[in-house]
Amino acid sequence: MVSTVHSAPILEMRDIRKTFFSVKALTGVELTAWSGEIHALMGENGAGKSTLMKILSGAYRADPGGEIRIAGKPVTIDDPLSAKRLGIAVIYQELSLSPNLTVAENIHLGRELSKSGFIDRATMERDSSPVLERLGADFGPKTLVSDLSIAERQLVEIARAVHANARILVMDEPTTALSSRETDRLFSLVRQLKAEGMAIIYISHRMNEVYELADRVSVLRDGGYVGTLTRDELSAERLVKMMVGRDISGFYKKAQGEHHKTGALMLEVKDFSDGRRVKNVSLTVRAGEVVALAGLVGSGRTELARLVFGADKRLTGELWLEGQRVELHSPQAALSTGVAYLTEDRKAQGLFLDMSVHDNINLAVFGRDASRGGVLDLASAARRATAAIDVLKIRVAGPHVEVGTLSGGNQQKVLLSRLLETAPRVLLLDEPTRGVDIGAKSEIYRLIDELAARGVAILVISSELPEVVGISDRVVVMRDGIVAGELDGSAQQPITQESIMELATGARITTAA
Amino acid sequence: MIQKAETSPATSPQKGPGSRVRFQSIVRTVGMAPILILLCLLFEVLSIVNAAGSWGEAINQVMNGHFWDVVISGRFASGQNLSIVAQQAAVNMVLAAGMTFVILTGGIDLSVGSILAASAMVALIVSNVADLWWLAIPTAVIFGLVFGMANGALVAYLRLPPFIVTLGALTAVRGVARLIGDDKTVFNADLQFAIIGNGAVYGVPWLVIIAFAVILASWFVLRRTVLGVHIYAVGGNEDAARLSGIKVPLVLLFVYGASGALAGLGAVMQAARLYAANGLQLGQSYELDAIAAVILGGTSFVGGIGSIWGTLIGALIIAVLSNGLVLIGISDIWQFIIKGLVIIGAVALDRYRLSSSART
Incomplete structure (x- = not known):
């Protein structure tokens, strides 16, 4: 024919x-x-x-x-x-x-x-x-x-x-x-x-x-x-x-056995739905655990993260933090409860491109540091900015340079440090290495590892399969708004690009644990 | 260790890229000041020529060695006239300060002229009540605040476009202003707070003192408080502001409330000058002068970028233009045309200058 x-x-x-x-x-x-x-x-x-x-x-x-x-x-x-x-x-x-x-x-x-x-x-x-x-x-x-x-x-x-x-x-x-x-x-x-x-x-x-x-x-x-x-x-x-069949050799790989011993249940998402893109999703992340949320674009991963963060309204579901039920009605509530979200679109939804690195880093904590009258604590803001630039190796001439002039990798580090200044217990990272150069990528992986070692519960949304395989302790795969399956890295459920892709495309239907 | 040395501040003046950044920020801060100075020089020269009768006569007198006499004959730069310019600028400065807050969030407040009229009516009516005259000033300011907050609530919580909300308020509050005084002019020949409009401290008019106090307070709020950073953040990227935990509706409520309250303060200043208020005529098209001052000052119309010092310069440019054109005898009709063209031209120049310098 x-x-x-x-x-x-x-x-x-x-x-x-x-x-x-x-x-x-x-x-x-x-x-x-x-x-x-x-x-x-x-x-x-x-x-x-x-x-x-x-x-x-x-x-x-x-x-x-x-x-x-x-x-x-x-x-x-x-x-x-x-x-x-x-x-x-x-x-x-x-x-x-x-x-x-x-x-x-x-x-x-x-x-x-x-x-x-x-x-x-x-x-x-x-x-x-x-x-x-x-x-x-x-x-x-x-x-x-x-x-x-x-x-x-x-x-x-x-x-x-x-x-x-x-x-x-x-x-x-x-x-x-x-x-x-x-x-x-x-x-x-x-x-x-x-x-x-x-x-x-x-x-x-x-x-x-x-x-x-x-x-x-x-x-x-x-x-x-x-x-x-x-x-x-x-x-x-x-x-x-x-x-x-991507070449994985150039990618970061968490050394086997380097998995931190994970702590108590930190984040529990139970039966989340938004009536559109997210359908009865449940998942958990333990303290010190890096869980990757994999799936194809449009499978509802970002939507789920925004529901957890309180940026959008959910229809059903319960959120538990360290064994306590919480209601996060707004990003503001989430941040003060210790849940931080890194947006996938840092230019449109994350950064203030016309503002300085200093202001961008401090934005979420200006209020915490300020005196009662709301007068800025410039000294501690300057300290935070300098320290963050140092720790995350942000390449910038000085803290008062506008963020818009920085490279993608450095912009991402600025945005990350804003989240870290809030000292979160739960980090939701949406495509943390998108549009970021190789050097910055490996620094971000290292940072994720360090945070996990300090007991932060981390949920990473990523569309890069080698990255998912490299950094995660466990993988939750979404398809069409539901959890298609979970891979815990055991011999029965190995974390490989093939196993993730099979779940993401529906080539293999597992019975979700 | 090497990195430490590089990043440690304050040991030496910044070099390399740092100094370029600093230069850019100076250029941005200075903004329209050169244009203000040029305008002042221009009007001084033109007023000298006016005094001499013609260009030829003026040059003749300079040639004949009467240089200082000629310079002194200029009426623009006289102390008396500059004081008048400052007073003329004062009310607009106060309105423009409030407008700066609003425009920094990416909004607009078209209702300030009408709020000023309504608040002025309230101020005069209260001042005429024998025992309560001392309430006139606070009542006027609170009256403005309430209208501003109403604008803010509609913008912040019902998510209505600021242009539409304040356009409606422009008309509706004008009606309120006329309603309050039964559509008549209210007088008070013995206005208790007339000193605000006509008095001076060590030769500095009260109007000017109030205006500068407002500018300073605005600077403090914008640059030294959490609220100020949040205002810039909301204007720069509202989505990001919300995701960063900023209470965006409260910020919006504040900026429109501040704009309304400052319109109330402007009303007190205006009423104190006139000993009277008229709901129909007072404050007509004041919102346009306030917006023009903010935009001339380099504040971005989409929000996020700008400074209160720019607004100060912008308000002065407008006052100098109005005063100078009268002084050199330009007709009322041409004043309008020239003012409009200068505003457009100055902003065009500013855009051009910024776009050529800001790109690295």
Whole structure:
């Protein structure tokens, strides 16, 4: 079916490379898709799937040297418009509709019909209707997009692609926000589009979806192309191997037997739900223990950490600290109770980029140090800043330099020292080494180790499997908002990249302990 | 050990990158001061020319050796006029100090002119009550505080946009001001606290003393208290502020409350000068002058960056402009146009200067 003798594949990408400021995001990737094929694209977080698709959609330009052919003809994709002209449509996870406009207006977005200069709504609505009908929509072209559910909005995006005569449709994890009924409907729609001859590139982390839909699966790892499997070659084991086979030698590894003897139960999360992304999650962390919270992006890890920290409101669940039930209604309450959270997005949610290193380090404790009238204790603030710069080896000319001018690794250390100044008992670290250079990384690992040795309970969210394997005493894996399984490092439940990935993708369903 | 030597402060003046950082912060602090000085020089020269009758005449007199006579003939830089400028700037300075708090959090307070009018009405009405006249000043300030807190509560707890809330207050409180006095002007020829508006200590007008006291107090709050750091933090990154354990709603409540209370204080100063208050006319468009002073002072409109000293300079620039243009006989109509253009031009210049120096 796939190897049609006469015609060329609708899409051929060959030797695609992309470098961002000397960081290699893609190192020679290839991808081939045929009309009437569903081609799944898999890979760990940060493997390069999104970058590749952004090159296809014209959002990024590939480095010179590679080649893209559409139906056999070499093309250059300079911008989103030229991608559209070539019949490429991309549906991102964050849908790109204007909620304030109608369905018909969204379908025609950028290609509005007009009659002598005035917008021609009637015609736009008339020619949207057949497309919507064909896709089985139960809403009309005049409906406002803001009145539609996520699944229905997705359908509008698909209708837009069909209406623009797209030949290649890229879907980036389309089921993350859908219920299982909506997912079924989406799948039958995707099969219908395939039968009509569209090539569909389907990005997904979920093994069962890939099994159900894909004709072929291509795997990326660390920006490189690993290989492509046809349907009959498909096996979960094989896919996981292809996805995770990362070289671990350069990574920090906690020496065996160096595991600190862990103390009493410090943090107990019982039955946490937020009604959306977190579903009845329970986990524990002991004093002196480093527990990694692994899972794919979107599995609810950050959401869970924010619930524990009191940054978001939870619907159900109990929080226990050192055997006592506590209610943390706000980050402020959490910090004063001894629970600190390091955000995954240090620029948007962590640092005050226009403020000095000194102020950033002291921000959470200015109030504690101050005299009763709220007058700053400048002497102790200066002491704290100097000491933190010294201890964490923050490379900065002086404490009064603005944080925004620092490198990523040093910014992260500043943010970490703000948390440490509050002397937490429980540390929730969300991607503590993201965007951090190797040197700073190993210093952060060392710091985590030291804190654990001092009896702090540490929960580390990380998407880097080698990091998880390297630093953790125990691993809790989340998938789709639930705890998919736990690995305690014993012979039965070894902490390896494969075992984590199997749980994260649903290739292996363990009975959660 | 080597590191110790490098990081130990105060042993020698900072060198290398440290001194560049310091230079940048000086540039940022000085901000608009050069423009203020230039404006003063310009008006002095123009007032000299005005006194002489024409440029040619002025140059002639200098050539003929009457240099000092010519310099003294300038009316702008006379002690009397500078005192007038300071008095004119005083009320705006007080309003702008409150506005600085608000804008530092990334907000805006459009209602200060209306609050000033309402508080002034209250001050005069209370001053006319025989036994309670001494309550006039506290009542006016508290009246302003209450309106400010109402703004703050809407912004902090209902999460309404500050522009909308205070735009509504601008109109509504103006109505309250007219309502209080039955839409009439209230007089008090024997105003007990008139000394505030017209008296002086060792030649320094009370208005100016109050304004500088407010500026100093604001500096103290912003730079020496926990609250001040939290104000900057909320303006710099509200999400991060919340995650750092800052009680963001309380900070917002404070800044709008402070802005309202200072508008109440401004009302006392204004009423003391005029011996009268009128709910319809008093304080019209004062909020715009206050905002202009803050922005001229280099405070970022999105919050997080700025200083009270900048606001001081900004308020002085506006007062100097108004005074100088009158002094050299520019018509009222052109004063508006020139003032507007100077504000835009000065801020444009500031942005340009900062963007070229701040990048490393």
